[in-house]
Amino acid sequence: MSEITPLPPGSTIGILGGGQLGRMLAMAANQLGYRCIGYAPAGDNVAADVCADFFENGWGDTSALASFASQCDVVTWEFENVPLSVVDAMPRDRLLPGRRALEVAQDRLNEKRFVEELGARCALYARVESDDDFQRALERIGNPGILKTARDGYDGKGQWRITSDYEAKGVRFPGRTCIYEGMVDFQAEFSVILVRSALGEVRFWDSSANTHRGGMLVTSILPASAAVEAQVEQARIIAEKTANALGYVGILTLEFFATAQGPIFNEMAPRVHNSGHWTIEGAATSQFENHIRAICGLPLGGTETRFNQIEMRNIVGDEALSAHHILAEEGEPHLHLYGKGQALEGRKMGHVTRVSNDHP
Ligand code: AMP
Numbered sequence: 001m002s003e004i005t006p007l008p009p010g011s012t013i014g015i016l017g018g019g020q021l022g023r024m025l026a027m028a029a030n031q032l033g034y035r036c037i038g039y040a041p042a043g044d045n046v047a048a049d050v051c052a053d054f055f056e057n058g059w060g061d062t063s064a065l066a067s068f069a070s071q072c073d074v075v076t077w078e079f080e081n082v083p084l085s086v087v088d089a090m091p092r093d094r095l096l097p098g099r100r101a102l103e104v105a106q107d108r109l110n111e112k113r114f115v116e117e118l119g120a121r122c123a124l125y126a127r128v129e130s131d132d133d134f135q136r137a138l139e140r141i142g143n144p145g146i147l148k149t150a151r152d153g154y155d156g157k158g159q160w161r162i163t164s165d166y167e168a169k170g171v172r173f174p175g176r177t178c179i180y181e182g183m184v185d186f187q188a189e190f191s192v193i194l195v196r197s198a199l200g201e202v203r204f205w206d207s208s209a210n211t212h213r214g215g216m217l218v219t220s221i222l223p224a225s226a227a228v229e230a231q232v233e234q235a236r237i238i239a240e241k242t243a244n245a246l247g248y249v250g251i252l253t254l255e256f257f258a259t260a261q262g263p264i265f266n267e268m269a270p271r272v273h274n275s276g277h278w279t280i281e282g283a284a285t286s287q288f289e290n291h292i293r294a295i296c297g298l299p300l301g302g303t304e305t306r307f308n309q310i311e312m313r314n315i316v317g318d319e320a321l322s323a324h325h326i327l328a329e330e331g332e333p334h335l336h337l338y339g340k341g342q343a344l345e346g347r348k349m350g351h352v353t354r355v356s357n358d359h360p
Pocket residue numbers: 123146153154155156181182183184185189212214215216255266267
């Protein structure tokens with residue numbers, strides 16, 4: 001394929017999932033003259049506020065899925081745990097980034113094997129299907145380590161940290177396939193975010209250094225430390241190989257630990273990512289816009305960083321209730337609130353990005 005026909009303005013983009021990532025994707029799509037419709041089970045579907053129409057139906061509702069699919073010129077997702085049965089109900093030739101990406105990334109064991117075959121290094125890990133497997137994994141890998149459900153975990157949910165033999169005794173196999181990973185002694189965490197077009201063009205954003213608390217992203221900072229900068233190139237090679245192997249179209253994120261032994265792959269997200277929110281104000285083109293451009297066959301936008309200093313910080317739980325105060329702070333902070341109804345503890349409610357050219 002040497003050419004693709006772009007989707008004309010007014011075309012309809014279907015988004016599976018209704019969270020903040022879908023909301024920001026739809027906002028970028030609207031700016032480019034597209035119409036978005038969303039689909040997700042009943043809940044706090046904040047993407048619905050900015051979509052022309054929103055299907056609040058179960059993932060098993062085949063007639064609603066068929067009606068949704070029939071209205072879409074292209075279908076994408078904002079959430080990697082969309083059941084495969086749902087993507088199979090979408091027109092395969094109009095589903096991007098493509099089914100295989102979702103299949104690989106929905107399972108931590110699959111994604112680790114996939115990137116290892118492409119040359120990535122991972123923490124020591126073992127599949128855990130029973131208490132006996134867990135004991136064997138503990139004997140082989142030891143502690144500290146983390147037991148994680150292989151599927152459906154996010155923001156540190158479905159994870160049990162084990163830092164001593166005593167703690168190991170208190171953790172039981174949770175009854176679903178898990179992975180036990182040795183704890184990585186890292187200098188920093190970073191992500192590689194790329195966009196790949198249907199013609200195979202790949203562009204990267206600069207990698208931010210990411211900090212986490214309790215398994216959830218807290219901040220993304222640019223420039224990242226020297227430890228990260230030294231390892232980004234190797235990590236990009238893995239990310240690009242992954243995107244090419246999947247025939248990927250859109251935004252792909254791979255998370256890494258920077259260690260004394262080089263980059264260690266942690267996980268991938270076949271979608272726009274929280275650690276790329278800084279690109280809205282901080283880069284020539286945001287991750288959201290470039291995802292839309294890629295899936296609609298438009299030319300990709302530049303990914304260059306436009307400021308010397310950037311910090312994106314998540315606004316979590318009831319901190320959102322007083323977040324408008326941030327607007328009075330110096331330095332013109334960019335506030336994004338997602339419009340979620342309940343400011344529950346540990347829930348991502350918004351983010352704030354601060355950019356400056358003050359300290360070259
Ligand atoms: P995950 O859901 O796998 O991205 O894990 C969430 C966060 O927990 C990561 O960003 C790290 O901060 C931490 N973490 C997860 N796995 C490991 C590991 N094997 N070693 C050290 N820290 C980890």
